[in-house]
Amino acid sequence: METDVKSMDATGAGGPMSQVEREIANELINRSPAHLMLLDGAGVIFDINERTERLLKRSAADLRGSKPTHVFAAILARADTIGEERAQRGFQIQHEQAWYEAQVYRALRTPAAPDTDSYVVVRATDVTDRKSAEFQLLESEARLEEATRIAQMGTYKLYWDTMKVIWSHQMYEIHGLAPDSIDPSASRYNELVHPDDLQSVKEMVQSLVSGREVANSEYRIMRGDGRVRWVTVDGRVLFDVGGRPYATFGTVQDVTEIKNREERLRDLVSRNAVLTEALQASPIGVAVVTNQEDESRIFYANAAMEKIFGAEEQKIIGRNLEDFIGEDTDRSEFEVLTDAIRRATHYACEITFNRFDGSSFLGQIAVAPVHAEASKAVIAHTLIITDVTDDRRRTEVMMESQKMEALGKLAGGVAHEINNLLQPIITLSDLGHEATEKDNEKLSQYFDVITRSGRKAREIVRQVLTFSRQDAPAASFHDICALLRDAIQLAESGLPPGITVTQKITVDHAQVLVNPTQLSQVVINLFRNAADAMDNQGDIELALDSMSEQEIAEAHLSAAAHSWLRMRIMDTGSGIEDSARGRIFDPFFTTKPVGQGTGLGLSVVYSIVHGWGGSIDFDSEVDKGTTVMVYIPEHLDV
Amino acid sequence: MNVLLVEDSPEVSLSVREILASAGHSVEDAANGKEALDKLSGSAFDLVVSDIWMPEMDGIALLKEIRGNGNDIPVVVISGGAPNAPLTYTAPLASTFGANAVIYKPFEKEELLQTIEDVIGKADG
Numbered sequence: 001m002e003t004d005v006k007s008m009d010a011t012g013a014g015g016p017m018s019q020v021e022r023e024i025a026n027e028l029i030n031r032s033p034a035h036l037m038l039l040d041g042a043g044v045i046f047d048i049n050e051r052t053e054r055l056l057k058r059s060a061a062d063l064r065g066s067k068p069t070h071v072f073a074a075i076l077a078r079a080d081t082i083g084e085e086r087a088q089r090g091f092q093i094q095h096e097q098a099w100y101e102a103q104v105y106r107a108l109r110t111p112a113a114p115d116t117d118s119y120v121v122v123r124a125t126d127v128t129d130r131k132s133a134e135f136q137l138l139e140s141e142a143r144l145e146e147a148t149r150i151a152q153m154g155t156y157k158l159y160w161d162t163m164k165v166i167w168s169h170q171m172y173e174i175h176g177l178a179p180d181s182i183d184p185s186a187s188r189y190n191e192l193v194h195p196d197d198l199q200s201v202k203e204m205v206q207s208l209v210s211g212r213e214v215a216n217s218e219y220r221i222m223r224g225d226g227r228v229r230w231v232t233v234d235g236r237v238l239f240d241v242g243g244r245p246y247a248t249f250g251t252v253q254d255v256t257e258i259k260n261r262e263e264r265l266r267d268l269v270s271r272n273a274v275l276t277e278a279l280q281a282s283p284i285g286v287a288v289v290t291n292q293e294d295e296s297r298i299f300y301a302n303a304a305m306e307k308i309f310g311a312e313e314q315k316i317i318g319r320n321l322e323d324f325i326g327e328d329t330d331r332s333e334f335e336v337l338t339d340a341i342r343r344a345t346h347y348a349c350e351i352t353f354n355r356f357d358g359s360s361f362l363g364q365i366a367v368a369p370v371h372a373e374a375s376k377a378v379i380a381h382t383l384i385i386t387d388v389t390d391d392r393r394r395t396e397v398m399m400e401s402q403k404m405e406a407l408g409k410l411a412g413g414v415a416h417e418i419n420n421l422l423q424p425i426i427t428l429s430d431l432g433h434e435a436t437e438k439d440n441e442k443l444s445q446y447f448d449v450i451t452r453s454g455r456k457a458r459e460i461v462r463q464v465l466t467f468s469r470q471d472a473p474a475a476s477f478h479d480i481c482a483l484l485r486d487a488i489q490l491a492e493s494g495l496p497p498g499i500t501v502t503q504k505i506t507v508d509h510a511q512v513l514v515n516p517t518q519l520s521q522v523v524i525n526l527f528r529n530a531a532d533a534m535d536n537q538g539d540i541e542l543a544l545d546s547m548s549e550q551e552i553a554e555a556h557l558s559a560a561a562h563s564w565l566r567m568r569i570m571d572t573g574s575g576i577e578d579s580a581r582g583r584i585f586d587p588f589f590t591t592k593p594v595g596q597g598t599g600l601g602l603s604v605v606y607s608i609v610h611g612w613g614g615s616i617d618f619d620s621e622v623d624k625g626t627t628v629m630v631y632i633p634e635h636l637d638v
Numbered sequence: 639m640n641v642l643l644v645e646d647s648p649e650v651s652l653s654v655r656e657i658l659a660s661a662g663h664s665v666e667d668a669a670n671g672k673e674a675l676d677k678l679s680g681s682a683f684d685l686v687v688s689d690i691w692m693p694e695m696d697g698i699a700l701l702k703e704i705r706g707n708g709n710d711i712p713v714v715v716i717s718g719g720a721p722n723a724p725l726t727y728t729a730p731l732a733s734t735f736g737a738n739a740v741i742y743k744p745f746e747k748e749e750l751l752q753t754i755e756d757v758i759g760k761a762d763g
Contacts, residue, residue: 416691416718420647422744427653430747431660458744556705556735 032123035100037072039120055124071095072122075102092127099131100124154252156184157238158208160245165189174231174254176223194220194228208235208248218255229256285385288370289321291341296321299380308363308387310355321383326354337365344369344378350388364388394494394524415461422461426454475612477635480512480519480565481505484544487520491527496536501527504543510565511635518608525601526569526628533573533626541570547631557615561633568629575622585616605630639663639758640681644674644688644700645716650743654687654716657747661754671695675703678711685754686713698735705736712757715740716750 029036035052039045045063053059056070068076074095079102090103105121145168148155154171158164165184172179175192182188193201197219204217214235220228235250279286285305289296301309301316309316309324321341325334329352340347348366355361363385370380433447484505492501523542530540547555547564557564576584585606609616613633620626641663645651655665666683668674670692678686686704690697697715704711715737738757741749 412719419718419743420650423647424649424653426744427657427747431656454744556702 033125035071035124035126037068037122037124039068039122041120043067043076043120052124055126068122071098071100071102071124075100075104075122075124076120078102079104092131093124098126098128101127148251152254156250156252158235158248160209160247163209171252174229174252175221176225176227178224192221192223194222196220204233208250211237211245211248213237214250218259229254230259231255285387287316287383287385289341289367289381289383290379291344291381294342296338296341296381305385308355308361308385309353310357310359315356324353326352326360328352328360329354337367341367341381344381353385361387362389362392390490390493394490398521398524418457418461422454422458426451426458429454475513475515475518477511477513478516480510480514480544480632481507483512483514483516483519484523484542484567486516487523488542490520491524494524495527495531495540498537499527499531499534500539502539502541504541504545506543506545507565510546510563512565512612512632513635514612514632518611522605522608522630523569525605526630529601529628530569530571530573530626533571533575535573538572541568543568543570546634555615555617555629555631557631561613563634563636565632565634566629567632568627570625570627572625575624575626576618576620577622581620584618639684641665641685641687642668642674642677642683644668644671644686644692644697646670646689646692650689650716654750657750658687660747661751671697671700671703674700678704678709683711685758686711687750687754688713688715690715690717690719701735701737712738712761714738714750714753714757716743716745717741718743 030049032049032051035055036049037045037052038047045066045068048056048060048063056063067073071093074093078091078093090101093100093102101124103123105123144155147153148168148170152170152174154174155168156171157166159166163185167184169179171184172181189205190198190201200217201219204214204219207214214233217233218230219233221231222228231252232255233250233252235248237245238247238249240246279302282302283304285308286302287298287305288300290299291297298316298319298321306316321338325331333349333351337347337349337351346366346368348364350362350364352360353363366384368382369378370382371377372379429447429450433444433451436443436447485503488501488503495501527540534540544565544567547557547566551566552564555564555566585602606616609630609632615631616629617631618626618628641658643651643654643658643665645654645667646669651667651669655667658665663685666677666681668677671688672695674686674688675695677683688697688700695703701713701715704713713736717740719742738761739753741753
């Protein structure tokens with residue numbers, strides 16, 4: 001700067017400057033960190049300071065007398081358009097990638113041009129660095145705004161000095177309020193909080209104003225439209241340049257949908273847990289099978305299934321259904337089953353399965369396709385298996401026994417009729433023969449033939465009866481206690497679930513001459529009658545004891561057997577009507593509705609027990625119950 | 639001997655009466671258990687020969703009544719069933735119901751007479 005400063009009195013109020021004052025002014029101008037340009041009243045440059053010389057890469061002498069160019073021209077142009085007042089306060093301007101803070105001073109005189117009436121000082125300070133920092137801030141704020149909008153997140157600021165709270169637009173929206181419709185101070189905010197959560201919100205606010213951070217605090221709000229929503233709030237403390245906390249800043253998010261989803265998920269999980277436990281507890285074997293590439297693999301198996309196959313779950317899962325098929329299995333039946341799975345249809349059949357230990361059992365199996373909830377696609381198959389080996393055995397015992405009894409009855413009935421007809425034939429022809437033998441040889445011979453024919457007929461009848469008896473099971477010596485326990489177990493498994501059995505076996509060991517299958521038959525039949533009499537609900541008591549001499553006499557039992565055992569089967573059922581008492585052991589007599597009883601059960605029991613040399617009787621009171629007594633001779637010397 | 643013959647079949651009844659008569663016994667007929675009980679209460683008998691399967695009152699019920707009344711008159715059962723047949727009442731007759739002997743139709747004249755002799759002999763001895 002070459003011009004001497006003559007006066008710094010920009011207001012024009014001061015008088016002439018001293019030499020020292022001028023030097024100081026010139027020095028201040030020259031050393032100013034701002035770029036300064038001095039113009040005369042006509043807008044022509046008459047001086048620039050050193051910093052401006054460096055900026056423009058021109059000397060003051062070069063530029064003197066010319067019009068301003070570069071950023072200074074832009075500043076002057078802007079100053080004119082934005083008006084006097086603003087121009088004096090300063091403004092920012094961009095020029096050639098750089099930002100300047102600009103100011104235009106107008107003065108009547110300047111020290112640099114004391115002789116001119118009107119001067120203009122143009123000041124330009126390079127603020128590019130500061131400006132870019134501001135941009136970054138703005139940009140990050142814009143990004144935050146965008147993020148909070150996308151996340152439907154509201155932001156708030158709480159200034160500690162005034163306790164003033166400022167909400168973002170989203171905050172009002174979350175709370176169901178029109179923008180800026182309320183003063184979101186702490187006391188007003190409490191009105192928006194669900195009463196049940198008010199206490200915890202007050203504590204949270206207390207934390208925020210005392211400078212503690214808050215993370216994921218959840219509570220319910222009551223929106224302006226009356227809806228209750230869940231929000232999650234966080235807050236952190238803002239510090240000023242000096243490191244002192246001055247405000248709390250945080251976000252609020254409506255998490256009602258998330259909470260609802262979580263709730264539904266929890267419900268679903270607990271429901272699934274209940275279903276899984278229920279399946280595990282099921283007495284019926286249940287498995288889920290997937291069908292891929294023509295292989296039916298087990299995806300799930302419950303506890304009953306493990307028990308049925310005698311294996312741990314891990315051993316069953318992942319296996320092919322084919323692995324449980326053995327030599328005893330009817331292949332064609334199995335093919336039909338797997339085909340049903342392939343075609344995703346319902347199917348049920350009985351198949352012999354192999355256990356892991358190599359043994360086999362007869363399983364009643366049913367399959368049903370499982371559809372995906374949304375689409376109708378078949379995703380798996382439910383498979384139910386019940387071990388029906390015992391059922392089948394019981395049924396076979398029943399059927400065989402009943403068939404034999406029916407056959408025996410028929411043969412016995414026919415034999416009885418024929419025997420009664422043969423009696424007079426044999427006796428009277430015999431007597432006739434005796435009466436005629438001396439007088440009439442021919443007549444005597446006729447009677448003789450009739451007698452011999454009658455005797456032949458008798459032999460044939462006896463052979464038929466003996467033959468029909470060949471199928472009757474052979475009896476052998478057994479400990480009745482052990483047999484009875486097995487028989488009870490077998491019988492019990494076929495009883496309805498409402499029936500319980502109480503055993504009172506007060507005999508340690510007793511030899512009897514029976515057939516084990518027949519003993520089972522007796523227990524099964526008597527249990528079934530007892531269960532029927534109690535409408536399948538109640539307790540059956542089975543007692544076995546030795547009989548005293550007096551009891552033997554009272555029961556009209558033969559003293560030939562020295563020792564008798566008494567098996568009593570007691571129910572608390574409907575009892576036996578007087579009209580039925582004399583007939584309950586008759587074949588085909590039944591009190592059950594047509595189709596529900598063969599009427600053979602008790603006659604079978606009767607004939608079995610009498611076949612052992614035993615006897616059977618009963619005590620019954622209508623609506624109180626029935627006790628069936630089975631008397632079995634004990635064989636001491638075996 | 640006075641014999642009460644209980645038998646529902648007239649032909650069997652005739653046959654048995656002839657056998658008994660041939661041995662010198664006097665025979666009274668009854669067609670079922672009820673008739674037999676009436677006759678037993680009316681006059682004295684030395685022996686009862688009874689069928690099992692009869693209408694009104696069968697042989698087992700008759701035996702129960704006789705023994706239940708404390709009457710120890712010898713009873714010979716003549717059964718239409720077969721010995722040891724699984725479905726006839728015959729096997730436990732003696733042991734359970736107190737028959738003195740059981741024979742099976744159609745029997746021989748000698749079989750019946752021998753059985754009666756045994757039963758009476760035992761009862762007297």
